[in-house]
Amino acid sequence: MDNASFDPSLDLMLVQDVPLPPEAIWAAWTKPEHLVHWFTPAPWQTTECHIDLRVGGLFHTEMQGPEPAQHFSGLGCYLELLPNRRLVWTNALLADFRPNPSFADSSCGDFPFTASIELSPSPIGTRYTAIVRHRDTAGRAQHEAMGFTAGWSAALAQLVVYMQTV
């Protein structure tokens, strides 16, 4: 998979050069003890993170907003793991690639997507390219309206600040 297959009608993308080596970004995405510090834009918090770092392994986060009712569980499955280069996961599948029952009822408001994080050399450290591929234009529109660009940028800024202290 590469960026050549980006489809602007279905996909969302964030590209940013960040002052960290690829190894630090990889660690931030793959070690729960790091991920909980940056994954959810404040004031939301990632209260739990479980990572089974293998293709077909489960990626599980619990996210809590400032109000008690603001709680989300994130479940997904790793699809590609090229250390320090590319991490791909989808919420359309769970452990061992089983289709996720969350999308059996299309009225539930969730939308399936596949996220890829590409890391490549840049003058200041690493070029970070996140592409999120959606099932349909409605899924893309819903994710955009939720604040994809602001949210993923804020999380990445938190990642950089946190990883510079590690």
Next chain:
Amino acid sequence: MDNASFDPSLDLMLVQDVPLPPEAIWAAWTKPEHLVHWFTPAPWQTTECHIDLRVGGLFHTEMQGPEPAQHFSGLGCYLELLPNRRLVWTNALLADFRPNPSFADSSCGDFPFTASIELSPSPIGTRYTAIVRHRDTAGRAQHEAMGFTAGWSAALAQLVVYMQTV
């Protein structure tokens, strides 16, 4: 992924020892010119097959029954490709792991699944283990009622007969 994660409430399995080397079974699954000869139990035919043999690549078949209206398109995405050992694909995703829009409407009668074909040594040639993982018990029941065991066994028998002539 391995067979240890088989869940009898959600999954279906076919295990059979076949008199072919793993290389022949791998070729039957990965070369369109072979696959069209065995993939659909007679009198159904596989009229088209396109294979982009990479993780994230599309697996596309067109299947035709004896009546003109009996036509199905099969679309999926490769998840694991270990030559002569393991082939995994899902219809829950399309090319580049994009979630498949066929499952946006749960009333359409389709059901998402992930199929894994494991090949291991056996006294007569190869032990062929096919596991199909479903989203929920309804998906498993629907697939079983369609004749999973008879259908996958018949296709495998066709595969053996055909590959013995190649």
